[in-house]
Amino acid sequence: MKRIYKQLLSIFLAAIILTGGIAADSMMSIASSTRAGNVQEKNTEAAKMEVHFIDVGQGDSTLITCDGHSMLIDAGDYSKGTAIQNYLQKQKVKKLDYLILTHPDSDHIGGAPVMITKFEIDKVFVSNYEKDNKTYQKLIQALDNKGLKYTTPEVGAQYSLGTATVTILAPNDTYDNPNDASIALMIQNGDNRFLFTGDAEEAAEQDMLENGMDFAADVYKAGHHGSRSSTSQKFFEAVSPSYAVISCGEDNSYGHPHAETLNTFRMNGVKVYRTDEDGTIIATSDGKTITFNVPASETWKAGEPNGNSSVWETPKSEAQESKKQETGEADPTEITYVLNVKTKKFHKPTCNSLPTTNRKDSTESRESIIAQGYEPCKRCNP
Ligand SMILES: [Zn+2]
Numbered sequence: 201m202k203r204i205y206k207q208l209l210s211i212f213l214a215a216i217i218l219t220g221g222i223a224a225d226s227m228m229s230i231a232s233s234t235r236a237g238n239v240q241e242k243n244t245e246a247a248k249m250e251v252h253f254i255d256v257g258q259g260d261s262t263l264i265t266c267d268g269h270s271m272l273i274d275a276g277d278y279s280k281g282t283a284i285q286n287y288l289q290k291q292k293v294k295k296l297d298y299l300i301l302t303h304p305d306s307d308h309i310g311g312a313p314v315m316i317t318k319f320e321i322d323k324v325f326v327s328n329y330e331k332d333n334k335t336y337q338k339l340i341q342a343l344d345n346k347g348l349k350y351t352t353p354e355v356g357a358q359y360s361l362g363t364a365t366v367t368i369l370a371p372n373d374t375y376d377n378p379n380d381a382s383i384a385l386m387i388q389n390g391d392n393r394f395l396f397t398g399d400a401e402e403a404a405e406q407d408m409l410e411n412g413m414d415f416a417a418d419v420y421k422a423g424h425h426g427s428r429s430s431t432s433q434k435f436f437e438a439v440s441p442s443y444a445v446i447s448c449g450e451d452n453s454y455g456h457p458h459a460e461t462l463n464t465f466r467m468n469g470v471k472v473y474r475t476d477e478d479g480t481i482i483a484t485s486d487g488k489t490i491t492f493n494v495p496a497s498e499t500w501k502a503g504e505p506n507g508n509s510s511v512w513e514t515p516k517s518e519a520q521e522s523k524k525q526e527t528g529e530a531d532p533t534e535i536t537y538v539l540n541v542k543t544k545k546f547h548k549p550t551c552n553s554l555p556t557t558n559r560k561d562s563t564e565s566r567e568s569i570i571a572q573g574y575e576p577c578k579r580c581n582p
């Protein structure tokens with residue numbers, strides 16, 4: 201639909217150039233009536249859908265309601281559980297048709313046990329990445345206590361949420377990096393499409409593109425809180441959103457959103473909404489148009505890691521040098537392989553699926569790493 205609309209618009213623009221120009225106003229009204237005409241033919245009965253990007257500080261939690269049905273994607277960290285519960289109750293949510301926990305990082309699942317305890321839930325979807333920590337154990341315990349089954353949804357599977365259709369797009373593989381194992385999904389109501397990719401980073405984005413599904417969306421919840429490790433150029437082009445929503449905490453220590461991501465949005469005329477600036481953001485879809493409860497952000501302000509050096513201003517070599525001093529990491533020029541001390545896999549430093557947790561940079565030889573029980577990554581074949 202979006203592509204057809206763009207094609208029509210470009211044919212129309214060409215016609216204007218040929219005929220010597222028409223007022224911009226009438227051009228817009230003709231273009232939008234063309235769009236509305238198509239929508240009416242195809243989707244007459246889309247109900248109102250609301251997408252609440254709940255302000256949970258640094259983390260994610262999105263409530264989607266449509267025609268009396270509801271879905272919660274992620275539940276912020278441990279300290280946000282009760283606040284999300286209250287928010288859901290204020291929205292008169294009594295039952296969740298779906299609870300989707302994109303991946304097991306604490307800023308996504310920490311608050312989930314509260315929801316599991318307090319609400320009736322039909323279906324629970326989790327990532328195929330399991331963690332061996334307290335937060336994850338508490339989640340599984342809460343699910344078991346409630347007698348709830350949980351599964352990883354199949355890519356391509358579709359579910360209905362009122363008049364909306366939810367299509368699963370990821371995970372397409374198993375990964376060393378929990379972010380890449382995120383469940384990704386498209387929610388379509390009438391002609392309005394919303395894309396959620398959790399914290400999926402570039403490797404997972406590539407795998408998504410390879411599955412050949414349609415990623416074009418009107419609203420894109422920026423992957424990984426607007427980090428530069430997500431929203432790779434090719435993926436962005438496939439999504440080609442009109443709106444991006446960034447869920448991140450004010451002055452978060454990761455420096456989210458990163459300047460690179462904001463720049464991609466800005467250069468392409470994407471309207472940006474941010475929970476760190478506006479609090480909870482609500483997008484409403486009637487199947488044809490999408491409206492937001494707040495105006496788009498105009499700040500284009502990137503986060504500042506650790507509250508000091510700006511991503512823009514620090515030259516890369518300097519940034520690496522100071523990071524090295526702070527953390528005592530190995531000299532980047534001497535690193536031979538990157539190890540995952542938990543999964544016991546090792547990677548080339550250039551692998552696009554490097555671990556972000558349990559990571560150890562090694563300067564040893566391949567043989568001695570294998571002798572320590574590590575297996576080569578199947579992706580980069582070190
Ligand atoms: Zn996250």
Ligand SMILES: [Zn+2]
Pocket residue numbers: 303305378379399
């Ligand atoms: Zn994560």
